[in-house]
Amino acid sequence: xxxxxxxxxxxxxxxxxxxxxxxxxxxxxxxxxxxxxxxxxxxxxxxxxxxxxxxxxxxxxxxxxxxxxxxxxxxxxxxxxxxxxxxxxxxxxxxxxxxxxxxxxxxxxxxxxxxxxxxxxxxxxxxxxxxxxxxxxxxxxxxxxxxxxxxxxxxxxxxxxxxxxxxxxxxxxxxxxxxxxxxxxxxxxxxxxxxxxxxxxxxxxxxxxxxxxxxxxxxxxxxxxxxxxxxxxxxxxxxxxxxxxxxxxxxxxxxxxxxxxxxxxxxxxxxxxxxxxxxxxxxxxxxxxxxxxxxxxxxxxxxxxxxxxxxxxxxxxxxxxxxxxxxxxxxxxxxxxxxxxxxxxxxxxxxxxxxxxxxxxxxxxx
Amino acid sequence: xxxxxxxxxxxxxxxxxxxxxxxxxxxxxxxxxxxxxxxxxxxxxxxxxxxxxxxxxxxxxxxxxxxxxxxxxxxxxxxxxxxxxxxxxxxxxxxxxxxxxxxxxxxxxxxxxxxxxxxxxxxxxxxxxxxxxxxxxxxxxxxxxxxxxxxxxxxxxxxxxxxxxxxxxxxxxxxxxxxxxxxxxxxxxxxxxxxxxxxxxxxxxxxxxxxxxxxxxxxxxxxxxxxxxxxxxxxxxxxxxxxxxxxxxxxxxxxxxxxxxxxxxxxx
Amino acid sequence: xxxxxxxxxxxxxxxxxxxxxxxxxxxxxxxxxxxxxxxxxxxxxxxxxxxxxxxxxxxxxxxxxxxxxxxxxxxxxxxxxxxxxxxxxxxxxxxxxxxxxxxxxxxxxxxxxxxxxxxxxxxxxxxxxxxxxxxxxxxxxxxxxxxxxxxxxxxxxxxxxxxxxxxxxxxxxxxxxxxxxxxxxxxxxxxxxxxxxxxxxxxxxxxxxxxxxxxxxxxxxxxxxxxxxxxxxxxxxxxxxxxxxxxxxxxxxxxxxxxxxxxxxxxxxxxxxxxxxxxxxxxxxxxxxxxxxxxxxxxxx
Numbered sequence: 065x066x067x068x069x070x071x072x073x074x075x076x077x078x079x080x081x082x083x084x085x086x087x088x089x090x091x092x093x094x095x096x097x098x099x100x101x102x103x104x105x106x107x108x109x110x111x112x113x114x115x116x117x118x119x120x121x122x123x124x125x126x127x128x129x130x131x132x133x134x135x136x137x138x139x140x141x142x143x144x145x146x147x148x149x150x151x152x153x154x155x156x157x158x159x160x161x162x163x164x165x166x167x168x169x170x171x172x173x174x175x176x177x178x179x180x181x182x183x184x185x186x187x188x189x190x191x192x193x194x195x196x197x198x199x200x201x202x203x204x205x206x207x208x209x210x211x212x213x214x215x216x217x218x219x220x221x222x223x224x225x226x227x228x229x230x231x232x233x234x235x236x237x238x239x240x241x242x243x244x245x246x247x248x249x250x251x252x253x254x255x256x257x258x259x260x261x262x263x264x265x266x267x268x269x270x271x272x273x274x275x276x277x278x279x280x281x282x283x284x285x286x287x288x289x290x291x292x293x294x295x296x297x298x299x300x301x302x303x304x305x306x307x308x309x310x311x312x313x314x315x316x317x318x319x320x321x322x323x324x325x326x327x328x329x330x331x332x333x334x335x336x337x338x339x340x341x342x343x344x345x346x347x348x349x350x351x352x353x354x355x356x357x358x359x360x361x362x363x364x365x366x367x368x369x370x371x372x373x374x375x376x377x378x379x380x381x382x383x384x385x386x387x388x389x390x391x392x393x394x395x396x397x398x399x400x401x402x403x404x405x406x407x408x409x410x411x412x413x414x415x416x417x418x419x420x421x422x423x424x425x426x427x428x429x430x
Numbered sequence: 431x432x433x434x435x436x437x438x439x440x441x442x443x444x445x446x447x448x449x450x451x452x453x454x455x456x457x458x459x460x461x462x463x464x465x466x467x468x469x470x471x472x473x474x475x476x477x478x479x480x481x482x483x484x485x486x487x488x489x490x491x492x493x494x495x496x497x498x499x500x501x502x503x504x505x506x507x508x509x510x511x512x513x514x515x516x517x518x519x520x521x522x523x524x525x526x527x528x529x530x531x532x533x534x535x536x537x538x539x540x541x542x543x544x545x546x547x548x549x550x551x552x553x554x555x556x557x558x559x560x561x562x563x564x565x566x567x568x569x570x571x572x573x574x575x576x577x578x579x580x581x582x583x584x585x586x587x588x589x590x591x592x593x594x595x596x597x598x599x600x601x602x603x604x605x606x607x608x609x610x611x612x613x614x615x616x617x618x619x620x621x622x623x624x625x626x627x628x629x630x631x632x633x634x635x636x637x638x639x640x641x642x643x644x645x646x647x648x649x650x651x652x653x654x655x656x657x658x659x660x661x662x663x664x665x666x667x668x669x670x671x672x673x674x675x676x677x678x679x680x681x682x683x684x685x686x687x688x689x690x691x692x693x694x695x696x697x698x
Numbered sequence: 699x700x701x702x703x704x705x706x707x708x709x710x711x712x713x714x715x716x717x718x719x720x721x722x723x724x725x726x727x728x729x730x731x732x733x734x735x736x737x738x739x740x741x742x743x744x745x746x747x748x749x750x751x752x753x754x755x756x757x758x759x760x761x762x763x764x765x766x767x768x769x770x771x772x773x774x775x776x777x778x779x780x781x782x783x784x785x786x787x788x789x790x791x792x793x794x795x796x797x798x799x800x801x802x803x804x805x806x807x808x809x810x811x812x813x814x815x816x817x818x819x820x821x822x823x824x825x826x827x828x829x830x831x832x833x834x835x836x837x838x839x840x841x842x843x844x845x846x847x848x849x850x851x852x853x854x855x856x857x858x859x860x861x862x863x864x865x866x867x868x869x870x871x872x873x874x875x876x877x878x879x880x881x882x883x884x885x886x887x888x889x890x891x892x893x894x895x896x897x898x899x900x901x902x903x904x905x906x907x908x909x910x911x912x913x914x915x916x917x918x919x920x921x922x923x924x925x926x927x928x929x930x931x932x933x934x935x936x937x938x939x940x941x942x943x944x945x946x947x948x949x950x951x952x953x954x955x956x957x958x959x960x961x962x963x964x965x966x967x968x969x970x971x972x973x974x975x976x977x978x979x980x981x982x983x984x985x986x987x988x989x990x991x992x993x994x995x996x997x998x999x
Contacts, residue, residue, distance in 0.1 A: 072782055397754050405893050553861070586869070
């Protein structure tokens with residue numbers, strides 16, 4: 065006799081226990097601490113902060129531990145947590161020109177005021193697995209050599225140098241402009257302003273933005289980009305409390321920033337100038353900010369009267385699918401039971417096939 | 431809203447479309463300059479010129495797809511008389527495009543839904559104005575397929591299985607099903623084989639006469655205007671250099687450019 | 699509801715009642731009011747990330763969280779059943795963050811959150827049915843652009859939807875949509891009823907309860923106030939029809955409910971059971987027996 069199975073609740077609870085056990089792994093192996101993750105898997109933490117939209121290394125490390133290293137799941141954890149946080153203040157815009165630079169390179173010029181600062185990068189490593197890192201006692205505590213002289217105080221943006229000569233489109237803050245769009249408070253709206261697009265890309269999945277940027281290099285749109293500048297380091301965050309009326313510094317955060325210099329545009333009346341693409345992220349996220357700046361420029365096609373015919377230039381396509389929390393949720397929701405609707409499809413299909421067979425029989429008889 | 435737009439009996443002398451001093455340029459390049467004419471119901475006017483003459487820009491302005499820099503385009507909406515089409519609200523303009531106007535694109539793919547059957551393509555305008563009887567919609571679709579000389583057996587086929595000439599006929603049917611009073615045609619036979627062109631032009635001429643449709647036909651091909659247009663405007667570098675009755679202009683061109691155009695047509 | 703003073707609800711005080719902060723709830727309630735004022739119109743709202751994944755009911759959860767009060771009783775179903783895993787997960791979420799009473803009995807619930815079904819038992823005035831919606835835009839498959847579909851709704855340009863139904867009839871001889879069947883609400887807005895089987899569409903018309911629809915990922919809320927006209931799209935000569943089965947429910951014998959197909963063995967053996975588990979259980983408790991049922995038996999939990 066058929067007995068409907070119950071016990072979904074119990075199954076879920078058991079499933080949670082299973083994850084906890086799998087996450088801990090072999091009890092003989094020391095447990096991973098969130099401090100270890102924050103310290104030694106810093107680039108994973110940086111990505112989770114950027115896409116999770118919270119600049120907090122400890123929370124991101126916790127999310128990574130809880131998600132067993134699944135970064136998209138960790139990003140989801142941070143976003144859900146963010147929903148519960150009250151908004152205390154809006155900061156002043158950070159001034160990346162005053163960044164305490166740890167890395168700063170430009171492909172557009174051989175040398176620049178302040179110099180090319182290589183900093184910590186995998187770019188020129190040889191991608192050979194280092195088995196020394198597998199030893200139980202690890203790689204020890206390496207200390208990098210100190211430079212002879214401190215870095216320059218003044219590190220002007222390369223884009224500003226071009227701006228000085230009028231060679232690049234100016235980027236001026238509009239004093240009349242309303243507050244920037246906030247995707248965490250309002251749903252997307254089209255046509256999207258550049259503020260909305262940049263915020264969407266900043267929170268967007270790195271792989272997705274990377275693929276779109278790559279597509280523009282391969283002929284699906286393309287603006288002859290040059291890496292004007294990529295910089296990474298610490299910037300101060302300031303707020304202006306109402307009671308004080310002046311700005312106070314509340315701490316430093318690490319950000320990565322990319323200015324892409326793109327193909328010049330001009331018209332009969334206006335002299336041609338280089339055009340810009342911009343990328344910004346919490347933490348050390350070069351691939352992300354470079355890709356972001358290229359997609360930013362592609363989405364500006366409309367502003368420059370370019371015909372938007374490629375995916376990276378299609379605003380609705382790019383922005384709607386960039387959020388990996390939304391994407392992962394909707395893709396994985398197919399795992400939920402759909403048997404009621406499937407039943408409807410089964411019924412209809414059986415009917416259509418019956419009718420088809422009847423038609424065949426009739427036609428054969430004729 | 432009635433199933434088919436029926437225009438009030440129109441005085442032959444009341445203009446259907448009035449164009450005044452229309453100019454449009456792109457930066458320092460002139461698209462078209464100071465174009466004006468009046469179109470009456472049932473009249474067909476041809477706009478000829480080579481590429482770059484400004485005729486396509488002019489057509490885009492006249493069909494409300496591009497606003498002019500200066501000048502006016504007014505259409506007789508039936509009730510309420512002549513209205514500047516650029517002062518219409520967006521819903522009014524969209525409704526106009528679906529009912530009282532037709533636009534036949536040079537490339538039929540631009541004017542058809544390629545993933546909808548022929549019958550669906552023709553029936554769409556009817557469904558858009560509220561028709562809800564499947565068999566009737568389908569019957570009207572079949573009726574129109576016959577009128578444009580497409581085989582009835584193709585009614586459920588997708589346009590991508592049709593030849594270029596057949597797709598163009600389908601596009602025409604799709605536009606005419608609501609009996610528009612004005613149809614814009616952009617190189618309606620461009621890209622088709624010469625033999626196919628001739629048949630299509632014959633069809634167009636017949637339908638236009640039978641339904642009393644006014645039309646603006648843009649083309650570089652003098653044979654098209656000879657067959658379809660009552661009047662003719664010749665464009666060169668954005669300006670109208672000559673206009674008049676088609677036969678008069680083509681048989682006795684005055685402007686040197688028109689003379690060049692006429693004489694350079696190969697006599698076969 | 700009992701006459702005695704109920705004990706005050708207890709919930710996980712690390713969170714505000716029902717998880718969302720009061721500002722957010724107010725924002726969502728404003729969207730709900732707009733939606734009720736314009737039946738069938740999709741109101742954009744600033745949806746938040748929830749602890750459940752997008753696509754798994756976050757829209758419905760945000761709507762429920764914004765309207766639920768400590769005295770309310772909540773029922774949660776998925777595919778018509780109270781005990782499918784996601785229904786259990788959502789019910790546990792509200793037990794934890796709102797501490798409200800929960801029930802499986804349709805008639806005892808103040809709020810019913812549902813995925814993909816409308817309960818078989820008729821709902822009463824004062825009840826609220828909250829639907830989980832994956833894709834609020836009925837035209838989305840036909841027109842991917844949001845900018846264009848907003849205009850189509852604004853100008854009531856719905857011809858394209860009928861073209862779609864026409865194509866089905868031309869190709870299959872029938873309208874081939876069996877769930878998420880588009881409806882015209884209050885004679886003005888085209889609406890997606892969420893992926894409920896078309897069998898359930900007639901229940902929406904003139905329903906006594908308030909119907910709210912939440913799409914979390916797409917960030918839209920819409921509503922059908924009580925006693926509103928809801929008409930499923932069709933052609934005059936191809937009228938809308940609902941599904942029917944040759945069998946009745948094997949357990950309770952019902953012939954008027956939506957039936958799930960259950961595969962019994964690998965030789966094609968199957969039986970049909972009511973999708974609405976509470977409805978079926980109630981019928982059996984009342985003595986109805988189907989061909990494979992045993993009267994009044996409570997299944998092992």
